[in-house]
Amino acid sequence: LEESRVAEVEDLVEGLHEADTADLLESLGREERQLLMEIMGAGFDPEILPYLDETVREEIVEWLGPAGFAKLVQALDSDDAVELVQELDEDMRIRILAALPQAYRRVIEESLSYPEDSAGRLMQREIVAVPSVWTVGETIDYMRVTDSLPDDFYDIYIVDPRHHPVGFIPASRMMRSVRSVRLDQIMEEDMRVIPLDLDQEDVAHMFRQYDLISAPVVEKSGRLVGVITIDDVVDVIDEEAGDDLMKMGGVNEADFYDDVADTTKSRFTWLAVNLVTAVLASAVIGLFDATIEKVVALAVLMPIVASMGGNAGTQTLTVAVRSLAMKNLSEINASRFISKELIIGFINGGLFALLTGTVAWLWFGQPDLALVIAAAMIINMVVAGLCGALIPLGLEHFKVDPAVASSVFLTTVTDIIGFFAFLGLATFFLL
Amino acid sequence: LEESRVAEVEDLVEGLHEADTADLLESLGREERQLLMEIMGAGFDPEILPYLDETVREEIVEWLGPAGFAKLVQALDSDDAVELVQELDEDMRIRILAALPQAYRRVIEESLSYPEDSAGRLMQREIVAVPSVWTVGETIDYMRVTDSLPDDFYDIYIVDPRHHPVGFIPASRMMRSVRSVRLDQIMEEDMRVIPLDLDQEDVAHMFRQYDLISAPVVEKSGRLVGVITIDDVVDVIDEEAGDDLMKMGGVNEADFYDDVADTTKSRFTWLAVNLVTAVLASAVIGLFDATIEKVVALAVLMPIVASMGGNAGTQTLTVAVRSLAMKNLSEINASRFISKELIIGFINGGLFALLTGTVAWLWFGQPDLALVIAAAMIINMVVAGLCGALIPLGLEHFKVDPAVASSVFLTTVTDIIGFFAFLGLATFFLL
Known part of the structure; x- marks a missing residue:
């Protein structure tokens, strides 16, 4: 694509809107990106910077050096400049501020003195x-x-x-x-x-x-x-809706643009938490190993109970997280929400108890095994509905972001309750 | 709260912004809502309607009847009116259109002739x-x-x-x-x-x-x-970001306001799909029941492999779904994304193989069991990374919304591969 056809690339980039140039830079690999930056050289439009993803921008800042970057920043509106500067790391930020002319620096520094993610950072000072x-x-x-x-x-x-x-x-x-x-x-x-x-x-x-x-x-x-x-607010809305989705999926917001090392590291943390909870759930199974040894069908069926509870709980959890974020759910109508979820858990629990019981009966021909799995299913799905509602509400109450931590807690509970109810009932009734 | 103090309630509502009145109506239960509507009576401001959630609005439409609702709709701007009318069900829509004066009806009908979710529906006809x-x-x-x-x-x-x-x-x-x-x-x-x-x-x-x-x-x-x-677009952005989150969680966008019956029904569908895949995964375990009977530790440990694969895959999936929605990921950079995910799957797979192997060894004191779980972990996490990237990309390619169907496919794959790799390797090496 861009080996030696420098002039063609120059022409192409010239015709693009800054946002599109930013996209082009983002879609390239690291080496190609540097090549393109070299080609653009002094013709690099500062207006491209606000459109770039944070990780890509950091790479460009490193490549340009503080003085070069400071020169570009000065050409921007103060609110855009603040946004760029605040996302840099401490060290680089100080060096860039030092490279700015004093009057401009004072404006930026005043904005930076407001708390992060506050109206003061978003606002523009020029006003009629x-x-x-x-x-x-x-x-x-x-x-x-x-x-x-x-x-x-x-x-x-x-x-x-x-x-x-x-x-x-x-x-x-x-x-x-x-x-x-x-x-x-x-x-x-x-x-x-x-x-x-x-x-x-x-x-x-x-x-x-x-x-x-x-x-x-x-x-x-x-x-x-x-x-x-409103254009600043659109960015916030985008960011926050996306953030919730990413947090619930156990990934960092910048995941897509981070390099392999950073991505691997941030995902590792989340998976490590999950490993601990998975081992906990396994320990519950371990309590009943004697039972499983006698009735192997239990090992075959037990993931069904856990998985259905996990999914039912995730449904409730998702609704709760989204409704909390949109401020539709609050402490005023929390009890109505919880009781609705309990009823749903009970109805769907009952229906799936019937279905799963039938499957188990047909498969293993043991009516008492079918009854045990049916009972465990109801228990786990009611608990799932209850916890799917209570966990995010509780986190919100203690000012912890419900999107980020809810799903670990939830699946821990539904796995443990699922295995415990199913294997416990089996030990009691089947042996 | 509002038993007999009608005058006080009237005063309170009068002082509210339409958006806040809408919130108040939404936060009430069905009976209280009707009571409040009765109190507001003829003083009900039509501007409240666009702010209401669809389900609550439908209830109000039913309560007012087509003629009453049509009268309110006429007081609105054409784009707001179109938005309200298009969300009604077929039958009610026809009755309300019939109750509108002809000139106004023609404008609404023309807007409705554009495809749903198209620019034609969003736009306002008044222009300078x-x-x-x-x-x-x-x-x-x-x-x-x-x-x-x-x-x-x-x-x-x-x-x-x-x-x-x-x-x-x-x-x-x-x-x-x-x-x-x-x-x-x-x-x-x-x-x-x-x-x-x-x-x-x-x-x-x-x-x-x-x-x-x-x-x-x-x-x-x-x-x-x-x-x-832009104000119309903000609604779209909000809606779509929220929709993706809700779809990935297996719930309907209107879930929070739907009544118990509708919510239960729509969630049932998703859970039923999950039951089928859970039974499939169980069938895989069933293939190895003889092995489990001999080594019960396998039953204890197998959920760990499946769960880690599911979570690692969900991480990749979430990033892919969000990046596709934001148009950051496309067929141009898909191969770079896939290879990044493969590398991460391999690195994190290796790290968790080490951790899980160690746990298994300490727990059961069998080095060969530790090796088997480590190998299964690497296999499942690499497959999870690959499928977490390929499934949404494939769905997008075939014009299916990747948010809605990805996670069922993914967990089916990670469960089946997880159980199959772990129990298969165990059968081969431990017996």
């Missing part, structure tokens, strides 16, 4: 704020002559003398109003204000809940300090 | 489109006097005489330009145009990829017919 006594005409004239405003904006904020936001006017409404109209006559007063330290997950929830396009960010005192726009 | 020869002043005057424009908009589209979009101007830029400037001097020509039949998932990808706020929708001929704005 005008007093309510102005007319539409005055405002438009002000906007025409003022250079420090953001390139594009959606809402104009109206502030009182203390610089507290009191309302907003969408740009399109401002444009359609007659010049002599006073702003307080057309402004929207029903406005959602975001505190500087609000978690980005809650920011996303507000945007989603109220269909916002942009929202003002205020300090504790109520002073307007910035604005968050 | 002006010729490029106009000046800023002419455009602003036009917008001031024209009533049929949308309430708020972000971009003004410039069209040629055939009504094909040739560029756009953000509202804020228009407002800041001098009245005498011609539109083609300030318009942005680098514009992403969305075909009417593009799938909503691809629409979302375009918005995300190019950080769009709104984008024009065109017919096959290139004529501008509507606009999609």
Whole structure:
């Protein structure tokens, strides 16, 4: 593809949108990527950087060195620059900040002083704020002559003398109003204000809940300090929904772009936890080895009970994790959710007890074995429903992310209960 | 809470944003919900409807009847109305359309004629489109006097005489330009145009990829017919990310709000599929019952091999499903992904072979048993990595949603290979 046809590659890249160039860089292998970077050389557009995946970007930062990277960063909007800089590791971040001109560095450093994943980090400082006594005409004239405003904006904020936001006017409404109209006559007063330290997950929830396009960010005192726009929130929504999926699957969010060593390492941790729980479940089986020796059919059938419990529990767990993330489930309606899950566990448990019992009977011709597996199935599926609901609710209550740890706990419980109920009942009734 | 204090409840609801009222309705039980609806009565704000979950909304539709619901729908913007109507079942949809005034019905019916989940359904028909020869002043005057424009908009589209979009101007830029400037001097020509039949998932990808706020929708001929704005896309992004999570967990997207009967039924299907695969895995164990009878330790240890394979495979699967959804993984870089997963499977397989072998040795004091479980572990984890990558890629290739069916296939494979490798090797070497 790109051996020696440098000129062709140059032409190709030139015609691409920055986002597409970023995709191209991501889809290449490490060596090809460096080759392409060399070809692009000084023509490398800084706007490509925000679109790159973190891991790929780090590679490029290393390759460019702090000075080279700092030069590119300066060409970006402050919120994009903050996003890039905050994702670097401590050491590199300090070196890059040192390479930036002082005024620019101060802006970045102030943003970095807000807690990670807070509204302060997401917001843009450039904002259009005008007093309510102005007319539409005055405002438009002000906007025409003022250079420090953001390139594009959606809402104009109206502030009182203390610089507290009191309302907003969408740009399109401002444009359609007659010049002599006073702003307080057309402004929207029903406005959602975001505190500087609000978690980005809650920011996303507000945007989603109220269909916002942009929202003002205020300090504790109520002073307007910035604005968050929906494009930043889309990234957050994407990230968080994907994060939950990845966490439930036991992988790191950056897994796809991490190199083999990092991926192997991060997955190892999760699998090691799983090994401990699997050994625990095996220990439960070990308690009944004498029973199994006499009735081998038990060894054949026991994974069915555990597997059905695990799957039924995962269903409940998934619904709980998603509903908690979307703030549909909370402590108010938790008891309704739990009782619904218990009923479902009981009904489906009963149905699958019947099915599995029949299969076991036909297979081994032992009616008492069929009864034992049926009873174990009901027990395990009711427990699965209960734990699938209680575990994430409990983790959420103790401020632990329910997506990340729930499924280990859950399958440990369903394996142990599954094996214990089935083999225990068998020992009691079949021997 | 709300027994007789009707006036208090009325006051409370009045002060709420529509989205919050919707949440309140959702969080109540069926009877309380009806009570609240009765209290709100004629004061029920139609804007609440789009915020409601589908299942709750259906209940309200049934309760209001077609005529009552049609009356509320008319008060909404056309794209919101389409969204509500399309989610109803066939029968109710026809009755509600019949109850709408003819002009309004025609607009809704035309939108419904576009394929489900396509750009045509998402778009809004109200749009600001002006010729490029106009000046800023002419455009602003036009917008001031024209009533049929949308309430708020972000971009003004410039069209040629055939009504094909040739560029756009953000509202804020228009407002800041001098009245005498011609539109083609300030318009942005680098514009992403969305075909009417593009799938909503691809629409979302375009918005995300190019950080769009709104984008024009065109017919096959290139004529501008509507606009999609980011707030509609946020809903799509939310929906699709959540959908993948729910599908991988084996539950329906509406699970949380469905009643017990519907939830039980939809979960039953998934569990029934799982029962079949669990019985298949048991049949594999059944092949080796003579071996287990002689070495009971095998029954104790075999779930470890299967469980580790299942978890390692799920890790790969999760990354593949998410990367496919985000269009980071495609047939171009599939082979790199597969070989990465194979290497990881081999490394982690080797590490866990060592760990599990050691555990088995210490536990049962049989070095040959330890070797057998170690070998089975490597085999199963490499197969898990391979299948975790190949199954979703294969499903995607055949246009089947990889999120929905992958994990059944995967755990079937890892269970069967896990049991077969472990018990097969044991039969061969230990007897």
